[in-house]
Amino acid sequence: MRITAGFTGAEVLLFGATDGESDVIVVVRGPEETAVVRRKLRIAGIWVNAERVVFPRMPSFYHVAANRSLQAVAQPDVLASEMIGVQNFRFEPTDPAAGPDKVADYGAAFIRNKEQAKLYHTALGHVRFLGDRLFRTTVRLPANVPTGTYNVQVFQLREGRIVSTTATPLLVGKDGLGAEVYDFAHRYAAAYGAIAIAVAAVAGWLAGVVFRKV
């Protein structure tokens, strides 16, 4: 089984081939990040971020696609052990004192927020077969997508059991002026600051000169 990735703008097209008739699940995970989930409480009449739970090593982006519904292609224990689908995420907070109810609440909030930012797709994507063995699927990457090395896992299943797994790294970078500015601001923070000052000062000076004559 091989997969190849080609970037077509904000949509990634993934395709590959199986070694015989089988079901396919494709999981795309973004670079891992530390997720800090906060909960607001009303203190003295105003809402304040009061409690937090930290989940280390969470995928910054998450997308699952399959050729049929997940329940139809895989046994529940397979989905759970491979952490396929957001409902099978295991949340392990840094603070071991957090109880299971609290972890579940904060975990759900994490997924909700990620979904709202369009970084997690809880709806299942479609894997389409072109013939018996060739398949393809597309993943939409929003503009705020984190850059870095993504991991594309392809599971080939028969009768609900995994028969083979392939993992392929997918490098996601951003193009264009905006991405370069962002990159520069983080990599050369001092130079960026100096340029920001210079540009603003020149703009102000120019405006002063131009309008003095008007």
Add this chain to the structure above:
Amino acid sequence: MMQIYLPIAEISVDVVLLLAMGAAVGVLSGLFGVGGGFLMTPILIFMGIPPSVAVASEANHLIASSVMGVLGHWRRGTLDVKMGLVLLIGGVAGSGIGVGLLGILRAAGQVDLVINLCYVVFLGTIGGLMFIESVRALLRQRRTGSARRGKLHTHIWLHGLPFKMRFQKSRLYVSALLPLAIGFGVGILAAIMGVGGGFIMVPAMIYLLGMPTSIVAGTSLFQILFVSANTTFLQAMNNQTVDLFLAMLLVVGAVVGVQIGTRLSSRVPSEQFRVLLAAMVLAVGVKMLVDLVITPGDLYSLQPGLEH
């Protein structure tokens, strides 16, 4: 609708809307001689720009507008450089502390709350005072036919503190500690609230220092220019929250707006407009308070951008 993606704020905004906002606040700046940061930053926040990016980018925008203002005052000689430098020393120290504070608050997840609270307190107070003052002036004007403001330079005990310094241009001989402290306080606020702080510094210079009104605006702009530059640099260094695209769009809008405002200022009845400005300041403050008080749609939030 023309959308532009702001690289640091990481959201797309409507260019025309942003330019219009910049122009509108610029008109007010020209009309009233205020910096307008205390209106611009909340508007940016209402537009959905993260508060920490809004404050840092507004500091960057302020450089441009204060350069423009300082040049004009420099030519007219309405600028006390010595006083400006003393205010500036305090301001640089204050903005350094303010930027550091923002970084700590950001890590603690309280940055949005503190920025909003500062706005509620300061906009509420300033707007309230301005409203009362302008309504009084309006009433007085009705009664006597002309608005007159009596103001004396009185010596208060604060002037007698040690390290006395002579400020020829301001015709003052006062303790340097006083302008240092004013600059320091304004510097902290400037960094946290993304304002120049003119709306606090100008009254402080008039009423606490007793400076002649004619040179107050130029001197405060001089201080704001360098404090904003310092803030911009520190925010870029420590927090990477300066959005140059955002700041430049605001500059373009504001430049045009300020010119319109300055020309209008000689034609419109300024007393009536002061009431309007006061009402707007109060309205923004109230809106921010409401946002803090009403139950948010989702009690949980996710802190962005913590790479592993």
